[in-house]
Amino acid sequence: YIYIYRVKEGPVYKTGETVYYGYNKTSLRELSYMTEKSEDYSEMLNDMTLHNMLSSGIFSGVSIDTFVDREKKLVHRLIQVSEDKRGIFDLSLGYNTEENISLESFLGLKNLFGLGISSGFRYRRTGKRELYDLSISDNFFFSSRYWFKSNMFKSYEEHKSYTLDSYGSNLQLGYRITRDTSIGPVFSILKNKVDGQVFHIRKYGTFLIREFKDDIFSPSRIHYDSISFSLVEGDARYARFDLSTFYLIPMQRGLKLSFKVASGAVWGDAPIFDRFFLGGLRDLRGYSFEEVGQPDGGKYYTFGRLEFILPLREPFVGVVFGDAGSVANKPRDLFRDVKADAGGALGVNTPIGPIRLDIAFPFEKEWFRKFKVYLSVGYYY
Structure with missing residues (x-):
């Protein structure tokens, strides 16, 4: 049989009034920032509005009804x-193989003055790191398109070949190109102390980030892409570029594919804390923390990871994976000494x-004696 259809364009409905119900502390202006608007009505407006309100962190529930x-x-x-x-008060105790026991606490307030502003103080302590962080942010900064984040912090980090004390502040302003993609500038003022040497620096940068999750709270599909570039002035002058992409893709019969590709480069006289190392839970798992790139770090790096996540009896899963990466001081040397590993989870x-x-x-030679074991929670982008 052959069927022939003729589709006629129907009347275009306009967007009418929007009425809000159930708010007590949130201002109408803030609600309007989260509400997507257009002269012509479409269901996409409701989907985007629902996403905005749930991702704001202000509401525990949102529903949208339409009347024609x-x-x-x-x-x-x-x-x-x-x-x-x-x-908000959160206290957590955890463990991972690299940093041993970790203690983290967070005390915060959401929707200050009914304007959607959030602020908080975070303290985190592990076997190798300590962080004090005071932050303020607004996910919808005078519109549905703009957002900002700002923080002041003090941190201590133990690395394989150096220790780092940092003090400073960051300011980040974002513009949403689409629902999941943002672009914007970053400005930082930092004081970094590395093994007795002090660096006062200022960073001027820009970023492009895309993060998609098919479910805000329990995603089965994740797409994450990040590009950043920064110029550094002060006691050290250099430039840095970072590129990273991570995908988690559901396939047939519960099988999932996960992969990550990342690279970076610095130009100029970058201190050791802004140079590159590989090794450990987040990248080359067959090598110890920051083992690749010793002792001074490299100016260039590249890294790739591939995982297949296999469903077992619910809620258990099995994983097979492979990692590969390299650190070098010249781009042409990146592929001369590539490190790789494979394993399961x-x-x-x-x-x-x-x-x-x-x-x-x-x-490596005697690979069966050099294996590494990691315990972790969550996905590492």
Whole structure:
């Protein structure tokens, strides 16, 4: 049989009034910033508005009902919200193989003055790091397109070949090109102390970030892409470029594919804390933390990771993976000494993300004696 259809364009409905219900502390102006608007009505406006309000962190529930005025060809919207608690206190105790026991606490307030502004103080302590961080942010800064983040911090880090004390502040302003993609400038003022040597520096940078999750709270598909470039002035003058992409893709019969590709470069006399190392849980798992690139770090690096996540009896999963990467001081040397590893993992899916036990073997002589074991929670971009 052959069917022939003729489709006629119907009347275009305009966006009518938007009425909000259920808000007590949030200002109408802030609600309007999160609400997507257009002269012509479409269901996409509601989808984007729902995403904006849920991702703001202000509301625990949102629903949107529409009412059609066929005579005037208008679609009116009723947006009902349930405001979340404004105060936040979180205390967590964890463990990972690289940093041993970790303690983290966070005290914050959301939706200050009804303007969607969030502020908080975070303290984190592990076997190798300590962080004090005071932050303020607004996910919808006078519109649905702009956002900003700012923080002041003090941190201490133990690395394989140096220790770093840092003090400073950062300011980041973003513009949403699409729902998942933002671009904008970054400015930082930092004081870094490395093994007795002090660097006062200023960073001027720009970034492009795309982060997509098919579910805000429990995603099965993740796309993350990040590009950044910064110029540094002060006691050291140099430029730095970073590129990273991470994908988690569901396939047939519960199988998932995950891969990451990353690279970076610095030009000029960059201090050791802004040079590159590889090795450890987040990249080359067959090598110890920051083992590749010793002793002074490299000016260039490249890295790739591929994983297949296999469903076992729920909630358990099995993983097979491979990593490869290189660090060098010249681009042409990146592929002369590539390090690689392979391994497997056993994991369990939980509401806070997958908990995994990984074992990795480097492609080296006596590889069976040089294996590394890691315990981790969540996805590492």
